[in-house]
Amino acid sequence: MSENKHILRVENLKKNFGSNMVLKDVSFTMDKGETKVIIGPSGTGKSTLLTCINQLVKPDSGTIYLKDLNVTQAEDMNKIRARIGFVFQDFGLFSHLTAMRNVMIGPIKVQKMSKEDAKNLAYEELKRVGLLEHADKYPAQLSGGQKQRVGIARALAMQPELILFDEPTSALDPELIGEVLAVMKDLADNRMTMLIVTHEMGFARTVSDEIIFMEAGVIVEQGSPEKLFKNPEHKRTGEFLFKLTELYGEGDE
């Protein structure tokens, strides 16, 4: 099996913030169409790992490949970021633009798409996340769940090869979480490649192909949800999953 088959390959990634070692030697791969969920206690470097992948944060050492391309040594990082979608915990919608224009701006400014094409594309993506009727609203006029769905549509409009989700539902009221997870499940069903940091155990269990359990800057264990929930190799994995499930419930989708 050729190594280049993977859409994403992270090797020996390390990152310190001052004396605080956030990532200690993290390696994993993702294949096209896979959904992987990263779980773990807070402060274990899950978000840092995501931001290192699209180089919003520069890792200290290690390599990241997007297909054949070495991201860590890329000359034009902007080109690579355009191929990797990112969904933020606090949405990061552009406050001065309508939902429609939020989705259009990437294709127009980065891919130099014509306004008309971008509008058609944004129309399709907003339809996909079920927000067509809110296309002309500004972020401040939308609920948290709607904002996050615009955030997902904005990432989708760039036709990314991979989307990174950084705790996409953590800033949401409980009753709004479902609509966002539903959109993400739909994406997973359509074989979008997604790497998701979340505490939503129900989602992790039913939607992901693989769960990565991280603690203190290392991957403790990774495997199918079935294996991690029923038969984890490490005692710590079982304890953490038990605690989260207790907190957030089984979350049968």
Add this chain to the structure above:
Amino acid sequence: MPLLLKGTWVTIEITFLTLALGMLIAVPVSFGQVYGPKWGKVLIGIYEKIFRSIPGIVILFLIYYGLPKAGINMSPFLACIIGLGLRSGAYQSQIFRGAIQSIDSTQMRASRSLGMSKMQGFRNVIFPQAFRVALPPWANEFTIVLKDSSFAYALGVTELLRQGRYIISTTYEPMLIFLTIAAIYFVITITLNKSLQALETKLTIPGFDIREKIK
């Protein structure tokens, strides 16, 4: 009166050219101060501190009387625009810097995550929002520059104040003429503040009202 209007026109010219030059300087300077490399920040800091700590009139004298010693000669009008423009640029850069820094940092991160360069993120996302935040303090800077334009008097530019002095020297009506001049400054200030307020209202982002009233 026609003479006063002629002076008023010169005053308005000075004000607008000064503000324009100031803004031309301030926008890239504020960008550099927030997003630039360290050496850029240091250079900008020096510029901004020098021009904010020297009195306007001293800057004008330095440029008009000092620079010719270095072989640089210019008309009083131009010296005035450059001197006041450099000074206003320093003040405006601080207005814009504050406004830029008030914009949530996720906005830039989100721009970059879409593949925009720092510059694109600034132009398309940060600046349009920062501009709205900067408008009220900018309107204030506008009124200050309008009144500082009377420093041009000292270089012999026939703006509103000097034009008034000429009239007084023939009519001997200082009270009347100075009051008229004061009234003209007043009217320009009010008119422009009103229009800037209208612009502010027009640019308000729906649902996003940072001036929400606390009862």
